[in-house]
Amino acid sequence: MLEGKRINLRIIEKEDLEIYNKWINDINFVGEFIFIRQQSLLETEKRMFGEHSADNASFIMEKKDGTRIGVVLHFLSKLGFLDLVEIGYMITPEERGNGYCSEAVEIIVDYLFILKDIHRIQALIVEENVASQRVLEKNGFKKEGIIRNVGYIRGRDRDGVLYSIIREDWGQPRILTGV
Numbered sequence: 001m002l003e004g005k006r007i008n009l010r011i012i013e014k015e016d017l018e019i020y021n022k023w024i025n026d027i028n029f030v031g032e033f034i035f036i037r038q039q040s041l042l043e044t045e046k047r048m049f050g051e052h053s054a055d056n057a058s059f060i061m062e063k064k065d066g067t068r069i070g071v072v073l074h075f076l077s078k079l080g081f082l083d084l085v086e087i088g089y090m091i092t093p094e095e096r097g098n099g100y101c102s103e104a105v106e107i108i109v110d111y112l113f114i115l116k117d118i119h120r121i122q123a124l125i126v127e128e129n130v131a132s133q134r135v136l137e138k139n140g141f142k143k144e145g146i147i148r149n150v151g152y153i154r155g156r157d158r159d160g161v162l163y164s165i166i167r168e169d170w171g172q173p174r175i176l177t178g179v
C-alpha cells in the first residue's frame with residue numbers, strides 16, 4: 001500500500017476486477033478523451049493479471065475510508081527501440097475536482113523514481129484534455145510537444161501532448177517520504 005495524505009494507492013486485486021471492468025466500460029467514467037471500446041470481464045482479467053509485473057501495474061485509488069474512486073497505472077511504452085515508463089489515470093466523475101488525481105500522480109511518481117533506475121516518466125494526453133494536463137503540470141511535468149493524429153477517439157483523429165518529468169526535476173520524494 002502506498003499511503004498519501006488523503007488517498008492511498010493499493011495494487012489491484014481480483015476483488016477489484018468487477019468494479020474496474022464496470023468503470024472502463026462506462027463512457028462517463030473514461031471521459032471524452034479515452035477510447036470507449038467495450039471489453040468483457042474475461043478480457044479485462046487477462047489484461048490486468050496477464051502482464052502484471054514491476055513494469056506494468058495498476059493501482060486502485062482509495063480514500064482513507066477504503067472507498068474505491070479510481071485507478072492509476074504505469075506501463076512500458078515503446079518509442080522506437082526505447083522502452084519508456086508511462087503513466088495513466090482515471091477517477092469517477094463524482095470525485096473529480098477534489099485534487100485526488102493530482103495526489104495519485106504525486107505518489108506514483110515518487111514510487112517509480114524510488115523503485116526503478118529510470119530517468120524520466122511520461123504521459124501522453126489528448127490535446128483537449130485540459131484537466132489532465134493540469135494534473136501533470138501541478139506535479140512538475142513539462143510539456144514536450146504535440147504528437148499529431150495520435151489516436152481516433154470519439155469519432156475523430158486527435159492530437160496528443162507529450163509530458164514528462166525527469167529525475168532532476170523531481171529531486172527527492174515529495175509524498176512517500178517515510179520509505
Ligand SMILES: CC(C)(COP(=O)(O)OP(=O)(O)OC[C@H]1O[C@@H](n2cnc3c(N)ncnc32)[C@H](O)[C@@H]1OP(=O)(O)O)[C@@H](O)C(=O)NCCC(=O)NCCS
Pocket residue numbers: 029030031032033034087088089090091092095096097098099100101102103124125129130131132134135
Ligand atoms: C483528468 C482527471 C484524471 C482529473 O482528475 P481530478 O481528480 O479531477 O484532478 P484534480 O482535481 O487533481 O485536478 C484537476 C485540475 O484541473 C483543473 N480543471 C478541471 N477541469 C478543467 C477544465 N475544463 N479547464 C481547465 N482546468 C480544469 C482543476 O481546476 C484542477 O486544477 P487546480 O487544482 O489548479 O484547480 C479526471 O477528470 C478523469 O478521470 N477524466 C477521465 C479520464 C482521463 O481523461 N484521464 C486522463 C488521461 S490519462
